[in-house]
Amino acid sequence: MKATTTWTQGISSVITDNRGHETIVDLPEAKGGQDLGPTAFELCLMSYSGCVNTIFNIVSKKMRFEFTALEVDAIGHQKDGAATFTDVEVELRVESEASDEKIESCLQKTLKMCPVGVLFHQAGVNTTYKIMRLQNA
Numbered sequence: 001m002k003a004t005t006t007w008t009q010g011i012s013s014v015i016t017d018n019r020g021h022e023t024i025v026d027l028p029e030a031k032g033g034q035d036l037g038p039t040a041f042e043l044c045l046m047s048y049s050g051c052v053n054t055i056f057n058i059v060s061k062k063m064r065f066e067f068t069a070l071e072v073d074a075i076g077h078q079k080d081g082a083a084t085f086t087d088v089e090v091e092l093r094v095e096s097e098a099s100d101e102k103i104e105s106c107l108q109k110t111l112k113m114c115p116v117g118v119l120f121h122q123a124g125v126n127t128t129y130k131i132m133r134l135q136n137a
Contacts (some may be wrong), residue, residue, distance in 0.1 A: 012036045044116075045088070049074035051116035052090055059109045061100035065102055069134050087126045090117075094132035103131055 005015045005025075011028035011033045025040050027033025036100040038046060053072045060067060070093070092107055107129060111117055120127060 010034050017102070041084075045074050045076045045085070048088065048114075048116045048120060051114045055114045055120075056092065056106060056110045058127050059106050059113065060098075063102065063106055063109075064116060065096060065098040065106070067096035067098070069093075071134070084123070085120070085125050086126070088120060090127060090129045091132065092129065093132045093134050097105065107131060 002018045003015055003051060004018060005013045006053075007013050008024075012024055014022050016022040022042070024037030025043060025099070026036040027039055029033050033082065049072045052074070056070065073089075073091040075089040075091070076085040077089075079086040094103060096103060097136070098106075111129065117121055119129065
């Protein structure tokens, strides 16, 4: 696995995963950027949210339950002026006929397998989780 970042203009850069996917990172205008994309720090939190969503999807299939909607918020906090995240709240919202126990079990398995979450944990970031049910449309 490899990521390559190429400066483009101002403070913005393009990051590629060398599989043909790319994203722009920049700073908000208030910090001297042009706000062309998320900051690299925001991208870390976005990656955590995306990883939980992806792994939950994989684990739910193995557990043989379906969902019709899935949303994951990751909310990062920096206490006492810390340079990085000190706490992250993960809120999983799911629409499913599965029992609360099955969804909870799936989330717990997801959290053990999510590589981005493991990185956050190893870095000492305190992470809390909440499951909410989405209403059937």
